[in-house]
Amino acid sequence: MAVSAGFKSDLLGSIPSLRAFAVSLSQNADKADDLVQETLVKAWDKHESFQPGTNLKAWLFTILRNEFYSQMRKRGREVQDSDGIMTARLAVHPAQHGQLDLEDFRGALEKLPEDQREAIILIGASGFSYEEAAEICNCAVGTIKSRVSRARSRLQEILQISGEDDFGPDAISAQVMTSPAD
Amino acid sequence: MKDQNRSSAAAAGRRQAGEGDPLGANSEIGRKLKQYYNDLVSDEVPDRFSDLLSQLEQAESALKKD
Numbered sequence: 447m448a449v450s451a452g453f454k455s456d457l458l459g460s461i462p463s464l465r466a467f468a469v470s471l472s473q474n475a476d477k478a479d480d481l482v483q484e485t486l487v488k489a490w491d492k493h494e495s496f497q498p499g500t501n502l503k504a505w506l507f508t509i510l511r512n513e514f515y516s517q518m519r520k521r522g523r524e525v526q527d528s529d530g531i532m533t534a535r536l537a538v539h540p541a542q543h544g545q546l547d548l549e550d551f552r553g554a555l556e557k558l559p560e561d562q563r564e565a566i567i568l569i570g571a572s573g574f575s576y577e578e579a580a581e582i583c584n585c586a587v588g589t590i591k592s593r594v595s596r597a598r599s600r601l602q603e604i605l606q607i608s609g610e611d612d613f614g615p616d617a618i619s620a621q622v623m624t625s626p627a628d
Numbered sequence: 629m630k631d632q633n634r635s636s637a638a639a640a641g642r643r644q645a646g647e648g649d650p651l652g653a654n655s656e657i658g659r660k661l662k663q664y665y666n667d668l669v670s671d672e673v674p675d676r677f678s679d680l681l682s683q684l685e686q687a688e689s690a691l692k693k694d
Contacts (some may be wrong), residue, residue, distance in 0.1 A: 449688060454681055462679050466668035483680060490684045548667075551660040569667030570651035570658055597652055601657050 449493050460506050463572065467507055470567045471514050474555050474582060481517070485510040501578065508582045511564065547603060554604040558597055565593035
């Protein structure tokens, strides 16, 4: 079956999100674009396995993520484990309240193990549900929840943000806010 | 005893916040996360990607003619 024009334009439309996810994963712009290229080629080749009407973005993110981890394995790099050597890698960046610099944030994000970083990006930025993120990462919903929660604590720790909206009315108003999906 | 009550109430509060949207608009981390990501999403897409898709498309139509 030929690749439809619609599929091609959907792929084109997904590129900005794919690049953002690839940079978030690899923390390197060149590697990220190679990942996106590889993802597009793979998606094109196996377009028949995509079920129209399902979430194309999630499908593409899954391909990209698999590609990322398979490249890491090929390079012989151990995939970081969340409970590894994090304490040693925690650098302290004092942040003034409400004045958190984006550069500092980027640095802190980079210090997270991949599994935590991808989880917090998928949930907190890419607009995926916990269920979708679990499918993309091929793990249980509870695993995603715990990675997001650990990632958030780590970031707070590195950036020296205190518990923010854990208590009080903020926590309640946070629950009625919906995060925009892009 | 009082301390115990307090700490379990605090734990309950944390759980509750965790089940809401801990990365919502009221969270500094949540806001920075979105800012970081939106910056990346709005980055201009290099031509290599649309070129690539056109090449894939051409390769396919060439294949069909055979």
